[in-house]
Amino acid sequence: MKAVVYEAPRSFEIKTVDTPRPGPHEVLLRVLMAGVCGTDLHLHDGEFGPTYPLIPGHEFVGEIEEVGSAVSGLSPGQRVVVDNTRQCGECVNCRRRRANFCLNLVAQGVNAPGGFAEYICAPAGRCFVVDDLPVEVAVLTEPTACVVHGLDRLNPAPGSEIAVFGAGPTGLLLAQFLAASGGTRVTVAAPTAFKLKLAAAWGADVTVELDRSRPERNAELLRAASPDGFDMVVDATGATAVLDQAIELIRDGGTVVTYGMAPEAATWTISPYEVFRRELTIVGSFAQCYSFDRALLALRTGRIKTDGMITHRFTLDEYADALTAVAESSCLKAVIVP
Ligand SMILES: [Zn+2]
Ligand SMILES: [Zn+2]
Missing domain, CATH: 3.90.180.10 (Medium-chain alcohol dehydrogenases, catalytic domain)
Known part of the structure; x- marks a missing residue:
């Protein structure tokens, strides 16, 4: 073969x-x-x-x-x-x-x-x-099963305001599952317009088109999307720059999720004082685990598009x-x- x-x-x-x-x-x-x-x-x-x-x-x-x-x-x-x-x-x-x-x-x-x-x-x-x-x-199914595992890890409380960075397959699947599982206002931020269009068609409440050459403007748009801060920011890109920004975008007591796969050698600097003082939570989600059947259910019902x-x-x-x-x-x- x-x-x-x-x-x-x-x-x-x-x-x-x-x-x-x-x-x-x-x-x-x-x-x-x-x-x-x-x-x-x-x-x-x-x-x-x-x-x-x-x-x-x-x-x-x-x-x-x-x-x-x-x-x-x-x-x-x-x-x-x-x-x-x-x-x-x-x-x-x-x-x-x-x-x-x-x-x-x-x-x-x-x-x-x-x-x-x-x-x-x-x-x-x-x-x-x-x-x-x-x-x-x-x-x-497999990427959806990974997303279901992510939801097992996050378990967002009803009424959560959540931002997802990245509108690749994973970001789009995550945004949909989050909207169906406690994410009551879901924002998707990414640089590619046609992907954001899909995100909106599939249930994202807010989309933010990022312009890599204008970080200040991006930050402004994101702050405007949730003036009080997001309960959760999910990085579905694996980019350290996104994680740096995530800490600023979450509200006190909020959660940053590293979902995208960063390069093995990448490092991320966080202020331990800030984690302590603001009671921040950092959650990782790796691969999938006992979630294939639930991913299939979501695909079968059309809940996930x-x-x-x-x-x-x-x-x-x-x-x-x-x-x-x-x-x-x-x-x-x-x-x-x-
Ligand atoms: Zn894969
Ligand atoms: Zn074993």
């Missing part, structure tokens, strides 16, 4: 490799579509703990081609999405039900074969049947172009269609 294979950071090839064979508890999937996201850019640079050789791709939808000998309840022809993670169940973190910190975490597309390939094997117990969902919607989210489609051979696109502002969501 054809696959994107990394041998080292920044060094990948589109290669022919052996098609995997499903183990007794696995299914073999023909990949229908796989989402490319910012994490794949970090993986490209060797960040986020990749093991080589690596086939990336952690957001995939496939059609079952074959089921392992011990698999029941799934059959060839069904369309599924896959929770790409597997935990050991035995380490200190698993024993505390912190499955996303499993010390022996296996994450397909990060340290195990992922979905930028024609075929992939996945544990049957990690598959969710999505015959009722269009592929274009189902492919967004995704029409028009996918702006770019590429073949496996065009993987380099897909990575370039993901870094550009004209791209909202890029997918690989093997």
Whole structure:
């Protein structure tokens, strides 16, 4: 089969490799579509703990081609999405039900074969049947599951005023979920007009178009959006400059959320006095954890909208172009269609 294979950071090839064979508890999937996201850019640079050789791709939808000998309840022809993670169940973190910190975490597309390939094997117990969902919607399950986990972490009180920085797929999904879960006035701030339009169409109460060359004006617009300060500011960009600004924008007792993935070497300076005096809370949210089923519910009911989210489609051979696109502002969501 054809696959994107990394041998080292920044060094990948589109290669022919052996098609995997499903183990007794696995299914073999023909990949229908796989989402490319910012994490794949970090993986490209060797960040986020990749093991080589690596086939990336952690957001995939496939059609079952074959089921392992011990698999029941799934059959060839069904369309599924896959929770790409597997935990050991035995380490200190698993024993505390912190499955996303499993010390022996296996994450397909990060340290195990992922979905930028024609075929992939996945544990049957990690598959969710999505015959009722269009592929274009189902492919967004994993990022939506990450957002649901974020909501588990934040648990915003009803009546909260929340700002989300970033209007990429994650920012747009977060803004919608926050508006459905306690966020009573949700502001989305980002530099790209067409993404803000989507944010507004999907329920953001306020949108602020940021102009990178005019930080003073941005700060003014954001302060005007919530003169008393936001209860929560969520950074869905991974940019330290946003986090610096977030501290100024939250009200006393407020919460700053680092949701976007910053470069591993980035640092963020916070005044401990300010955290103490203003009782600030800083919350991180990493990946997803027991949230696939709830993400699917939100996509099925249409509570979370995704029409028009996918702006770019590429073949496996065009993987380099897909990575370039993901870094550009004209791209909202890029997918690989093997
Ligand atoms: Zn992702
Ligand atoms: Zn574990």
